[in-house]
Amino acid sequence: MRRVAAWLMAALLLMTVFGALAEEYYPEMTVVNCEDWVSLRQSPDKSSKRLKKVPLGATVTECTRVSGNFFRCQYEGVQGYVLAEYLRANTSVLPPLGADGALGEMKVVNCQAWVSLRRTPSTTADRIAKVPLGATVSNCSRATDRFIYCEYNGVKGYVLSEYLMSAGAASSAQQVLSFGKVALNANVNGYTVVAARSWGSSSETMRLACFDSLGRKCWSRDVAVPYATELDSTAAFIGGTQEAPMVMAYNAAEGLYALDLVTGTEQWLVSRSMVDLGGSLSWAVRADGTMYIGGYYGPDPVAISADGAVLWEADARHDAYWMTEISLTSEYVVTSYDCIDGPEASGRIGYTYDGKMSWVEWD
Numbered sequence: 001m002r003r004v005a006a007w008l009m010a011a012l013l014l015m016t017v018f019g020a021l022a023e024e025y026y027p028e029m030t031v032v033n034c035e036d037w038v039s040l041r042q043s044p045d046k047s048s049k050r051l052k053k054v055p056l057g058a059t060v061t062e063c064t065r066v067s068g069n070f071f072r073c074q075y076e077g078v079q080g081y082v083l084a085e086y087l088r089a090n091t092s093v094l095p096p097l098g099a100d101g102a103l104g105e106m107k108v109v110n111c112q113a114w115v116s117l118r119r120t121p122s123t124t125a126d127r128i129a130k131v132p133l134g135a136t137v138s139n140c141s142r143a144t145d146r147f148i149y150c151e152y153n154g155v156k157g158y159v160l161s162e163y164l165m166s167a168g169a170a171s172s173a174q175q176v177l178s179f180g181k182v183a184l185n186a187n188v189n190g191y192t193v194v195a196a197r198s199w200g201s202s203s204e205t206m207r208l209a210c211f212d213s214l215g216r217k218c219w220s221r222d223v224a225v226p227y228a229t230e231l232d233s234t235a236a237f238i239g240g241t242q243e244a245p246m247v248m249a250y251n252a253a254e255g256l257y258a259l260d261l262v263t264g265t266e267q268w269l270v271s272r273s274m275v276d277l278g279g280s281l282s283w284a285v286r287a288d289g290t291m292y293i294g295g296y297y298g299p300d301p302v303a304i305s306a307d308g309a310v311l312w313e314a315d316a317r318h319d320a321y322w323m324t325e326i327s328l329t330s331e332y333v334v335t336s337y338d339c340i341d342g343p344e345a346s347g348r349i350g351y352t353y354d355g356k357m358s359w360v361e362w363d
Contacts, residue, residue: 026063026089026120027061027062027063028059028060028061028063028089029059029060029061029063029071029073029087029088029089030057030058030059030060030087030088031054031055031056031057031058031059031060031082031086031087032056032057032086032087032088033085033086034056034086035056036055036056037053037054037055037056038053038054038056038082038083038086039051039052039053039054039082039083040052040053040054040060040073040075040078040080040081040082041080041081041082042080042081043081044066044067044069044070044072044081045081046083048081051078051080052075052076052078052080054075054082058075060073060074060075060082060087061073061074061075062074062079063087063089065084065122066081068084069083069084069085070082070083070084071084071087073087089120104138104139104140105136105137105138105140106136106137106140106148106150106164106165107134107135107136107137107164107165108131108132108133108134108135108136108137108159108163108164109133109134109163109164109165109219109221110162110163110165110221110264110265110266111133111163112133113132113133114130114131114132114133115130115131115133115159115160115163116129116130116131116159116160117129117130117131117137117150117152117155117157117158117159118147118157118158118159119157119158120158121143121144121146121147121149121158122147122158123160125158128155128157129152129153129155129157131152131159135152137150137151137152137159137164138150138151138152139151140164142161142203142224142226143158144226146160146161146162146254147159147160147161148160148161148164150164161224162266165220165221165222172211172215172217173185173192173194173209173211173215176194176195176196176207176208176209176220177194177196178196179196179197179198179207180196180197180198180199180207181196181197181198182194182195182196183195183196183197183206183208183232183234183235183236184208184236184237184238186238188238188245188261189245189261190212190213191210191211191212191213191218191261191262192210192211192215193208193209193210193211193236193238193247193261194208194209194210194211195207195208195209195236195249197232197234199228200228202226202227202228203224203225203226203227203228204224204225204227204228204232204233204234205222205223205224205225205234206222206223206224206234206235206236206249207220207222207223208220208221208222208223208236208247208249209221210247210261210262210264218262218263218264219263219264220264221249221259221264223236223249223250223251224251225251225252225253226253227253229279231252231278231279231280231295231296231297232279232280232281233251233252233253233279234249234250234251234252235248235249235250235281235283236248236249236250237283237285238285239258239285239289239291239306240258240261240285240289240306241287241288241289241306242287244289244306245261246258246259246260246261246267246306247259247260247261247264248283248291250277250281252272252277252278252279253272254269254271254272255269255270255271255272255273255274255277256269256270256277256293256304257269258308267308268307268308269308270304270308270310274310275299275302275310275313276298276299277293277294277295277298277299277302278294278295278296278297278298278299279295279296279297279298280295280296281293281294281295281298282294282295282323282324282325282326282335283326284326284327284328284333286328288306289305289306290303290304290305290306290311291303291304291305291306292326292328292333293326294323294326294335295323296321296322296323298323299313299314300313300314300315300316300320300323300335300349300351301313301314301323301326301333301335301351301355302314303333303353303355311355312354312355313355314333314351314355314356314357315357316335316340316349316357316360317357318340318341318349318357318360319339319340319341319342320335320337320339320340320341320349320360321337321338321339322337322338322339323335323336323337324336324337324338329350331350331352331353332350332351332352332353332358332359333350333351333352333353334348334349334350334351335348335349335351336348337349340360340362341362345362345363346362346363347360347361347362347363348360348361
């Protein structure tokens with residue numbers, strides 16, 4: 001088992017880093033669709049205790065959707081839950097164009113014909129425009145972990161970030177590598193796949209691209225995380241098999257994506273809600289495409305198949321943390337840790353290929 005202190009440290013970091021992230025968040029919302037007032041409840045349940053009555057037309061703040069029916073919000077210093085049907089977003093206080101963290105111009109990618117420009121940052125919000133594949137949106141800034149606030153033909157709204165790429169994305173492998181800290185530089189079946197990370201004051205972006213044997217760009221995408229820590233919150237590596245390689249792209253806020261080598265289209269996603277891999281990943285890939293992955297503040301090694309199935313999560317059965325490397329032998333998945341059963345005791349743990357801990361050795 002992991003050291004309790006390390007677990008608490010991990011929990012604290014994850015609460016700090018991920019706790020504020022949500023698909024739908026509004027700084028302010030207005031109470032609507034009621035006669036006189038609505039209930040601010042103790043929990044997201046219609047039968048839970050009423051903490052306050054919030055009048056029609058009143059403003060609640062720090063609103064995060066916690067389910068299909070409720071928002072968690074604050075009113076007069078009291079935090080509670082209000083039914084979503086009685087709230088409307090105050091769009092005048094949403095992230096302004098050109099605010100800190102601005103992303104400039106971006107292009108629509110990874111769709112068949114068009115993407116939705118929505119009124120609020122939610123997949124269920126009203127569509128106010130269709131933005132065609134290849135079109136440019138301007139004055140972009142990140143609104144939530146999943147949505148970009150932008151402008152198209154004078155109309156301002158929200159687009160899912162997975163469908164947008166920086167319009168200034170590099171047109172050569174060398175330009176990508178000069179973007180920042182190199183994360184990947186690999187030649188695969190005649191293609192060159194490169195990635196590099198860069199950090200802002202409150203964000204991390206990894207630029208990822210693939211080029212053919214003549215140096216022509218096949219595809220590119222920016223993997224953006226709306227926070228920055230001492231860990232790498234993005235990663236890229238080659239997965240799949242020799243006959244069918246894939247590009248793996250990791251976003252700590254979203255999960256692990258498998259991308260088609262030639263087209264860059266998404267094949268599958270192991271989301272963060274399925275398994276949280278942590279930050280500053282280590283990985284190794286077996287010949288059959290099975291991946292063994294772990295990270296700081298994440299679990300012990302996780303086995304993921306070539307088609308995106310989580311096969312197992314190992315348990316070190318020791319106070320083992322700060323994973324630094326994963327390697328494979330004929331019999332074992334070998335993980336290296338900075339600490340095993342003590343702050344000065346680095347070493348390795350061997351797991352069998354069915355996820356059972358077999359041995360431990362200290363340096």
